Amino acid sequence: MDAVAPQGLRAQSATMWTALWASPVRRGILMLYFGITAVILATAFGQVLLNRWNQPFYDSLEKRDLAAFFDQLLVFAYIAGSLLVLNVAQAWLNQMLHIKLREGLARDLIGEWMKPRRAFRLGYAGEIGVNPDQRLHEDARHLADLTADLSIGLMQATILLASFVGVLWSISSNFTFIVGGRSFDIPGYMVWAAFFYASLGSGLSWLAGWPLIRLNEARYAREAELRFSLMRVNERVDAISLAGGEADEKARLERDLQTVLAAARRIMSAAVRLTWVTAGYGWITVVAPIVIASPVYFSGSLSFGGLMMAAAAFNQVNGALRWFIDNIGGIADWRATLLRIATFRTSVVAMDALHGSKERIxxxxxxxxxxxxxxxxxxxxxxxxxxxxxxxxxxxxxxxxxxxxxxxxxxxxxxxxxxxxxxxxxxxxxxxxxxxxxxxxxxxxxxxxxxxxxxxxxxxxxxxxxxxxxxxxxxxxxxxxxxxxxxxxxxxxxxxxxxxxxxxxxxxxxxxxxxxxxxxxxxxxxxxxxxxxxxxxxxxxxxxxxxxxxxxxxxxxxxxxxxxxxxxxxxxxxxxxxxxxx
Missing domain, CATH: 3.40.50.300 (P-loop containing nucleotide triphosphate hydrolases)
Incomplete structure (x- = not known):
């Protein structure tokens, strides 16, 4: 029997969602997500307030108004203190979500695997039945961690985007450009620039990062084979020593190690190619919002405080939009791990259908x-x-x-x-x-x-x-x-x-x-x-x-x-x- 793989990302995600929904820890997972959503919404509101704070603060610096400067520092202390409390609360909820997701996923996989006769039959099911311990332990843990981190990050990026698109549009709604003595407006100029900038970076990141899905899947398979070989030698070390087979086993372990290292080198090369894109994008982002808004500033239509407020809002919107760029490596890793876990679970469940077919004892x-x-x-x-x-x-x-x-x-x-x-x-x-x-x-x-x-x-x-x-x-x-x-x-x-x-x-x-x-x-x-x-x-x-x-x-x-x-x-x-x- 070949591994039964759910077709496509949607089917694989649905398989694992069904497993988690039936889990006894479902209520805890949902409550944690609701809590994290509330904290992220409160954090986004605080960041909007912080963005508004930029203009009066930098204007006080430009005007050399010391009293206004200290007033704005006090406002900053209130906003930053509140955000600090929210950050700590989010960190706690995040870690609890890691634990609950792993518990739900591991309980489901172990429960399906340990149903009568399934584990035995899976051992005769080809590659999918090799080293199930790797999938139940390491892959399940890894998938839970990645799912928690990526889902929270995506939620946070979405809420920040919704919060700051309006702010950035409002800031840039009256940007006036003067070219050749003629003036004209581009409504929401900074918003369109942020979307174009992030789309370009996302496309380049995907082109550089998509091979990591296949490479990570291959690496996990090779890691499992090495782990199994090490366990086998450890369990039978007495027989190996009595037979004088240490040299043979050493050569076998080194061959397995070489396959792992070769897979790691391929991932390293792909990661380096991806870093050219993500790191380059990150460095350009340091000056990109200033450069994009500079024509309006130099035309005299924007104050220095307004420029810094526009740049800060641009960075918030761009930060939300570049979530994909920052996480392309993690997404590729998550996709490969999801495929391994979903395929394993589907194959385990399919054991009953296969062995219940006609012409059997x-x-x-x-x-x-x-x-x-x-x-x-x-x-x-x-x-x-x-x-x-x-x-x-x-x-x-x-x-x-x-x-x-x-x-x-x-x-x-x-x-x-x-x-x-x-x-x-x-x-x-x-x-x-x-x-x-x-x-x-x-x-x-x-x-x-x-x-x-x-x-x-x-x-x-x-x-x-x-x-x-x-x-x-x-x-x-x-x-x-x-x-x-x-x-x-x-x-x-x-x-x-x-x-x-x-x-x-x-x-x-x-x-x-x-x-x-x-x-x-x-x-x-x-x-x-x-x-x-x-x-x-x-x-x-x-x-x-x-x-x-x-x-x-x-x-x-x-x-x-x-x-x-x-x-x-x-x-x-x-x-x-x-x-x-x-």
């Missing part, structure tokens, strides 16, 4: 007291895995062992029974109103206390005596005194101990059915005997379906059903192959 919970596999085959890109019998059935309290050679599709069958792998045909009938526990070959050990590991994923605490008894039964007596310790148990324990801990978890939780994928095969003879004894004694009414490589010598695993792989059988179609081979 039917998984139903309608068996009154058993688990049945009817005419089941599990498809992969290379062929399909099929049971040696048309129907395999296991009753409550029964035993059944499915055996297949390496590469026969045993793990695919395990995932299919769990409802994770939908490709293939036939029906899997699960017991109705019964609990089913699935034990993979390498169990997941969550972070937390050992007691929490045994209770996972249930939130109900377990009795200490029961937890200790389960550990003793599987041969982990040495851990009974450590139930309240919080360590990285996935690193503290060996692979065999982790499998034994998973069986101890089963003994504690007492499911009605247990489906095991090669976990028993991986244990030594003594440990396997101990686990089977514990299951028989503690859970005599629990059904056990095991999947393994070799036929068991222990009859306690029940009758044996073969699993064979047919390379000429029904392989995945074009759509499914894209997903499965990712």
């Amino acid at each position: 039917a998984v139903v919970s309608d068996e009154p007291d058993g688990l049945t596999l009817d005419d089941l085959y599990v498809a992969s890109p290379d062929g399909c895995a099929r049971l040696s019998v048309p129907q395999a059935h296991i009753e409550a309290g029964g035993r059944l062992h499915i055996v297949g050679e390496p590469g026969a599709g045993k793990t695919l069958l395990f995932h299919a029974i769990a409802g994770l792998w939908p490709w293939g045909g036939g029906t899997i009938r699960l017991p109705k109103d019964r609990t089913v526990a699935f034990l993979p070959g390498q169990p997941f050990i969550p972070r937390g206390t050992l007691a929490g590991v045994l209770a996972y994923p249930l939130s109900t605490p377990i009795a200490k005596a029961e937890a200790e008894r389960a550990l003793e039964r599987v041969g982990l007596t040495r851990l009974t005194g450590r139930l309240d310790e919080v360590v990285r148990w996935d690193r503290e324990l060996s692979d065999d101990d982790q499998r034994l801990l998973a069986f101890a978890r089963v003994l504690v939780q007492k499911p009605d059915f247990i489906v095991v994928d090669e976990a028993l095969d991986a244990l030594g003879d003594t440990a396997r005997e101990r686990v089977l004894d514990a299951l028989g004694e503690a859970l005599p009414g629990t059904a056990l379906l095991t999947i393994g490589t070799v036929a068991p010598r222990d009859t306690r695993l029940g009758p044996v059903v073969g699993l064979r792989f047919d390379r000429n059988g029904k392989a995945l179609g074009k759509e499914g192959a894209k997903v499965a081979t990712a």
Whole structure:
């Protein structure tokens, strides 16, 4: 499956707006935006007053009127003090908006990703399923920060523009130009000049800055790959050291680093080209309003104070209009990040539609007291895995062992029974109103206390005596005194101990059915005997379906059903192959 990308900026923005609107923090976000709007309106009013202050202040300087000069300084203190309070309030609201936007966005993405089976299936969905942690953490944070900054900046620019266009028009409404002894007026001259000046700068900035959208998107992808490589090495450093593979991993990490640096260099070059435009525009703006208004001033139609007031109003209007120029880099970054997040979210949601289409394995919970596999085959890109019998059935309290050679599709069958792998045909009938526990070959050990590991994923605490008894039964007596310790148990324990801990978890939780994928095969003879004894004694009414490589010598695993792989059988179609081979 290719990444499902919403088409266009409008569709991508609508996707994320829908997510935020459904968020439990929606009310907080809206209240913050209302508060920021009120503060910006008050700030704009204060800046209009400050602009009006320019004329009497500079006129007092021109006239050398000391009393008027001090009066205007007092007026400035009142205006500036009020604006300072508003600036601090806006800064606080701004930071709170960053936090709330990130909370809403991250909650939505995590919620969609962690819906049953989606995260597993996304891992087979091609490039979009690679490093979802990068999108959930870094991209979500970055998008929230950029959205807050850009939206507030745009709102502020719009309000300032609305506030000062009228002021600037009023100031320049009576500008009289004298050319060749003839005089004429241009109504709103400074307004038209500001719009033309800002439009020219915006157009040049867009031409220089639009490649940053594509370059930023590529950079984030390369950064995610490097981060994943570093995490992989850190997680398996023991195996790498034992194999003497440091040099190989070093070369691999350096290759990933080089791709990141190459992407960064391309962004640097584009940013330098953009700086020529934005910085040049900024320097010209220092004198532009004076130059634009100078013909009227030198003709004697405008006082020095009026000139400074016109220049200040021009700068306010131009500052609002040049918002795009000042933020073209941020807009390109926001656009690239929005594309990554919107594509990720849309693809996650689309997992259900893809896997719910026709010609899939039917998984139903309608068996009154058993688990049945009817005419089941599990498809992969290379062929399909099929049971040696048309129907395999296991009753409550029964035993059944499915055996297949390496590469026969045993793990695919395990995932299919769990409802994770939908490709293939036939029906899997699960017991109705019964609990089913699935034990993979390498169990997941969550972070937390050992007691929490045994209770996972249930939130109900377990009795200490029961937890200790389960550990003793599987041969982990040495851990009974450590139930309240919080360590990285996935690193503290060996692979065999982790499998034994998973069986101890089963003994504690007492499911009605247990489906095991090669976990028993991986244990030594003594440990396997101990686990089977514990299951028989503690859970005599629990059904056990095991999947393994070799036929068991222990009859306690029940009758044996073969699993064979047919390379000429029904392989995945074009759509499914894209997903499965990712």
